[in-house]
Amino acid sequence: MKQKNYKGWLYLLPAIVFLGIFMVYPLIDVIIYSFEEGYSFVTQTSNGTGLYNFRYVLHDTYFVQALRNTFIIVIITVPVSTGLALLISLALSSIKPLRNAFQTIYFLPYVTNTLAVGLVFMVLFKKTEYTDGMVNLLIHLFGGKTVDFIDGPYWAKMFVMCLYTVWIVLPFKILILTSALASVKEDYYKAARVDGTRPFRIFYKITLPMISPMIFYLVITGFIGAFKAYSDEVALFGTDLNSAGMNTMVGYIYDMLYGNSGGYPSFASAAALILFAVVFTITCINLMVSRNKIHY
C-alpha cells in the first residue's frame, strides 16, 4: 500500500513541481505583495503592511474607469455573442448546401491574429487625414454626421470595443454550438414531429435543454474571458489605454506593473486580487443560478 502511494506521488511530481513554481508560488506572492505597502522590486523592501493598497486602488479614478469598462464589456458582449452564436448555429444546422463553406468563413476570425484584426477594424473605424473610415462613409451615405470611433466620444469607442469583442469570440462559440446541435439525436425531432410539435416548442423544450450544458460552458468561459480582456483593447486603442479612457482591469494591472507609470507591484497585486474576487463571485452566481436549468 505504502509503496503504491510513493509511486503515485512520483508520477504527480513533474506536474506538482511546475504548478508549484509557476502557479502556487506566484499566487501566494501576489497575496503577500497586496498587503505590503509600497513594495519595491529594486530594494526588495516595503514600508509596512496593511490594507492601504486596496484602499488606494479602489479610490483610483483609473481603476474605477477600468472596472466600469470591464463590466460594460462583460454585460454586453457575453449575452450578445452567445445569443448571436446560437442563432447562427441554428441557421447553419438548418441549411445543407454551402454549410461547410459558411462554417469555414465564420471560423476565420478565430485563426486570425488579434492585432491583424485590429488593423482591419482601424480601416473600418479610424479617422485619418485622408479618410473618415469605411463605417463613416456608410454613415455619410445615409446622411449622418462623422463619428470619431477611435478617438471620439466614449459611447462610440465602447461600441467599437464591444463589436470587436463579440466578433472575435463568435467563431469559437459557433463551433461549439454547431457541434452541440449536431449531437442532438434526429429521433427526438422525428418524435416531436409525429406529435405535431411546433418549431418554437421543439426549440424551447427539446433543443435548448439538450444543448444547455454547452451554452452554460460558453457563458462561464465567456464571462471569465471578458473579465480578462486586455489585448483586444490594445489592438484598437493602443497601449495608452488610460488616456483613451478604455482601460480594463487587466490593463490597469499591467500598467501598474510595467506601464508608463510603472513599478507599483503592490497596487497591481491588490487590483489582481480584486479582479479575482469579482470573477470568482460571478462564476459562483452563475453556477447557482444554472444548477436547476442545466440538463446533463
Next chain:
Amino acid sequence: MKIRLEHLTKRFPNRNKKIKEDVIAASDLTFEIPDGKLIGLLGPSGCGKSTTLNLISGLETPTEGRIFFGDNDVTDVPPENRGVGLVFQNYALYPHLTVEDNIAFPLGNLRGKDKLTKEQMHERALNAAKLVQIDMLMERKPNELSGGQQQRVAIARALVKMPSVLLLDEPLSNLDARLRLQTREELSRIQHETGITTIFVTHDQEEAMSISDMIVVMKEGVIHQIGKPQEVYDHPDNLFVAKFLGTPPINVFEGEMKDGKVYIGDEAVLDIESRETKKVYVGIRPEGFIPTGDGALTAKLNKIEVMGRDTSIVAEHPAFLGTTIRAIVPSEDVEGISGETVRFNLKPKKVHLFDFETEKAINETGTEA
C-alpha cells in the same frame, strides 16, 4: 382504422454519387391492414420495413402510390394530422423530462379547442401510464429506468394522444431475451385492450409469429407473402419465406420430381401426384423428420444434441444446401440411433417443393414414400 397501401414505392438517391440508380427501399407495396389488428412487418435488415413504417407515419413521403387510413387518402397529410403514435427503436425519450412530462409531451402540442388544462393532461398521462403499468414511476427521469420501463414509457407517450394507428419500430430489439418475451406479451395485451390497429417492425420471425394477427414478409423492398403466421409458415409462397420463418431454419436440399416421386440424391423420399420431371428445391422443416431404421432418406450422422423435451439430430447429406441438416424429434424417438448413418421418413405436410429456377412454391401435397 383500416389501412390500405396502394402501389407504394419509395426511392432514395444513391449515397454513392457515382451510381446513378436510386435505391429502392419500398417497391410497389399493395396490401390492406384490417381494423384493430396487430400486424408484424417482417424481414431481414435493409428490406425496407422501417421505410414502410415511416411512410405510414408520414415521416417519409412516398415516391409513388397512395396511403389510405379508412377511406381517407392521407398520402399528403403531414404526420401530426394522421393520428399516428410512433414508438422508436431507441425509444427517443426526452432525457431531461420526467416520465410524466415525457408522456404528456404530445398533449402540450394541442391548441385551440383541443387545448387541455394541466389537470386533464395529468389525468390522460396517468391513464396511459396505468395501461402500460408504469404509473408508479411518473417522477423518474428516463435514465433512471430499465430498458423495459423505458419501452413502456415510449408506448405510453405514443398512446396518450389516442391515435388511430400505433406504429412500433423494432420495439423489442433493445431488450434482453427474458424481457423480450415478457414485453411481447405485454404488447399483445395492450393492443387487445385498446383495439388500436398496430403495426410493428421486426427482423425476428419468432417475435412476429408469436403475437401478430397477420404478418407481412418483406425482402429488398418487395412483399413476399402476407397472411396469418401459421398459414405463412405452413404454406410458404417461395423459398425465401420458407427459409426466413422457423427456428431452426428449414433444411433445403437439391432434388428432382420424376415419375410421381420426389428424389433427393438417388432416394425417392416422397410420392406426389404430378408426373412432371424437373429439378426442385426440397425444403424440409426440422420437425418433418421421423427417424426410423428403414427410412427413405439416408444421411450421415454427425451428432445428437439433447435439449430435454426434444432432441436435435445433426446430420449431413451431399445434396443438402448448407452445412448441416438439423432435425428436431421427440426425445423418445432417438433411442437406437447411433453409428455412421441415420435414416428418416418424412412428414409430407412438412415438406415443401420449390421450382429450381423461380424459387416459387410448387403446390404438391405428397404422401409418404
